[in-house]
Amino acid sequence: MKHIGEQSNPACSGCGVCAAVCPRRAISLNLDDAGFFRAFVQEDRCINCGLCQTVCNRFSPITGGKDLRDSSLYALQSDDDGIVQRCSSGGIAHELAAACLRKDWAVCGVIYNTEKDRAEHRLITSLEELPLLDGSKYLQSDTSALRRVLDLAMSGNNVAVFGTPCQIGSLSHAAERLGLRDRLLLVEIFCHGVPSYKLWERQLEHMKKKLHADRFDRVLFRYKKDDWHSYCLRADAGGRSFFGARETELFWQVFFENILLGDACFGCEMRKTKSLADLRLGDYWGRRFQERKDGVSAVFAMTERGEQAIRDLQLRKLESGTPEEMLLAQNMEGYQNRELHDAAMEVLRREKDILAAVRYYRAREGTKQTIKRALLRTSMILPDELRAKLRKANSSRKLK
Ligand SMILES: Cc1cc2nc3c(=O)[nH]c(=O)nc-3n(C[C@H](O)[C@H](O)[C@H](O)COP(=O)(O)OP(=O)(O)OC[C@H]3O[C@@H](n4cnc5c(N)ncnc54)[C@H](O)[C@@H]3O)c2cc1C
Numbered sequence: 165m166k167h168i169g170e171q172s173n174p175a176c177s178g179c180g181v182c183a184a185v186c187p188r189r190a191i192s193l194n195l196d197d198a199g200f201f202r203a204f205v206q207e208d209r210c211i212n213c214g215l216c217q218t219v220c221n222r223f224s225p226i227t228g229g230k231d232l233r234d235s236s237l238y239a240l241q242s243d244d245d246g247i248v249q250r251c252s253s254g255g256i257a258h259e260l261a262a263a264c265l266r267k268d269w270a271v272c273g274v275i276y277n278t279e280k281d282r283a284e285h286r287l288i289t290s291l292e293e294l295p296l297l298d299g300s301k302y303l304q305s306d307t308s309a310l311r312r313v314l315d316l317a318m319s320g321n322n323v324a325v326f327g328t329p330c331q332i333g334s335l336s337h338a339a340e341r342l343g344l345r346d347r348l349l350l351v352e353i354f355c356h357g358v359p360s361y362k363l364w365e366r367q368l369e370h371m372k373k374k375l376h377a378d379r380f381d382r383v384l385f386r387y388k389k390d391d392w393h394s395y396c397l398r399a400d401a402g403g404r405s406f407f408g409a410r411e412t413e414l415f416w417q418v419f420f421e422n423i424l425l426g427d428a429c430f431g432c433e434m435r436k437t438k439s440l441a442d443l444r445l446g447d448y449w450g451r452r453f454q455e456r457k458d459g460v461s462a463v464f465a466m467t468e469r470g471e472q473a474i475r476d477l478q479l480r481k482l483e484s485g486t487p488e489e490m491l492l493a494q495n496m497e498g499y500q501n502r503e504l505h506d507a508a509m510e511v512l513r514r515e516k517d518i519l520a521a522v523r524y525y526r527a528r529e530g531t532k533q534t535i536k537r538a539l540l541r542t543s544m545i546l547p548d549e550l551r552a553k554l555r556k557a558n559s560s561r562k563l564k
């Protein structure tokens with residue numbers, strides 16, 4: 165069997181590049197029982213050409229590419245305070261996309277679709293649409309738009325594409341294979357991993373109840389209410405707003421405790437230091453900028469095309485550290501407790517109940533984590549300013 169069949173399913177990251185290249189349109193991306201996008205092949209359409217396996221980041225692991233530790237690192241910020249405020253770190257994704265649109269390139273990035281309550285890749289061609297891409301949506305995106313990206317590149321257009329390392333890694337494979345790599349600027353983000361849509365559905369239910377609404381006008385995953393470090397989840401509906409703190413919201417708790425990240429995110433090689441992208445963007449966490457409230461982006465340039473894209477921009481350039489120092493503040497190793505994760509995922513698949521899976525996990529994870537969680541919840545009685553200081557003290561303790 166040459167297609168990405170059942171055998172790849174447990175490891176499928178749902179990047180969707182197989183579906184974008186399949187000449188028979190035999191592959192669709194659907195949510196599985198645990199709430200993750202996975203590729204499904206319609207056997208009667210498949211001609212066993214094998215293209216899907218060649219581009220898949222799971223079947224064709226990284227060969228080539230560059231290590232972040234051998235790449236240039238910049239500490240950057242947009243020179244527009246409004247853009248820094250509404251983006252997740254320093255607004256570099258916005259500035260890169262704006263520069264590409266001004267050169268008549270198309271841009272493909274991720275929007276939050278308020279009708280479907282999903283994250284999805286969207287192709288845009290005008291600066292008016294660009295704010296839709298601002299800010300990280302901490303969900304797995306529907307990548308159906310990638311087929312159109314390849315079509316555009318094939319007809320001679322340039323496209324800048326933003327995505328997670330698994331999406332960008334597979335797209336890079338596909339572009340190389342189709343002779344289109346020079347037409348694309350590939351920008352990936354540092355990736356913690358993505359949580360289950362079952363968790364998001366639970367969070368949506370809670371927020372809709374609070375706002376007495378069926379649909380949101382806007383959802384912001386990292387509204388910078390008072391601090392870049394705060395991870396404030398904001399949803400607006402009918403002139404009212406919901407604000408949820410990192411300490412209280414089930415969505416953030418489960419995300420940061422790594423309880424139900426995708427199967428593919430555990431053991432993911434693409435999120436580590438080897439990269440097939442032109443640029444990688446992240447939060448410049450760590451001691452260097454931790455007293456700042458606004459947000460600074462760490463930008464790694466792996467190729468000359470990436471270097472050029474950064475050189476073209478009018479930005480605030482701050483003094484960066486070494487790649488090694490920056491990477492210390494990121495989890496580059498992967499996650500522990502694989503067995504417990506798999507067992508909790510099994511509970512989720514069987515019982516279709518996110519709370520049952522979370523309870524199962526928490527009951528077995530050990531006293532240290534239980535105490536840590538209780539302390540985190542209790543810290544909500546402290547003023548915002550003091551909580552921000554505690555968070556920063558905790559992150560520099562981890563770096564020692
Ligand atoms: C799921 C996820 C996990 C992340 N984990 C980390 C991490 O562990 N460490 C770290 O330093 N940074 C992480 N980031 C990246 C970080 O949140 C910022 O996106 C990054 O610092 C760039 O910030 P910015 O201000 O330049 O752009 P932003 O305004 O944040 O724009 C983000 C860009 O990424 C794209 N994007 C948004 N949501 C998604 C999505 N769901 N999937 C794919 N692409 C998307 C948008 O198209 C946009 O172009 C993560 C982002 C996501 C979406």
Ligand code: SF4
Pocket residue numbers: 166167168182185186187188189190191205209210211212213214215216217
């Ligand atoms: S083997 Fe070819 S035809 Fe079959 S699913 Fe993969 S890309 Fe499509």
Ligand code: SF4
Pocket residue numbers: 177328329330331355356357358426428429430432433434435
């Ligand atoms: S951790 Fe890896 S598999 Fe999971 S979304 Fe990120 S890049 Fe993809």
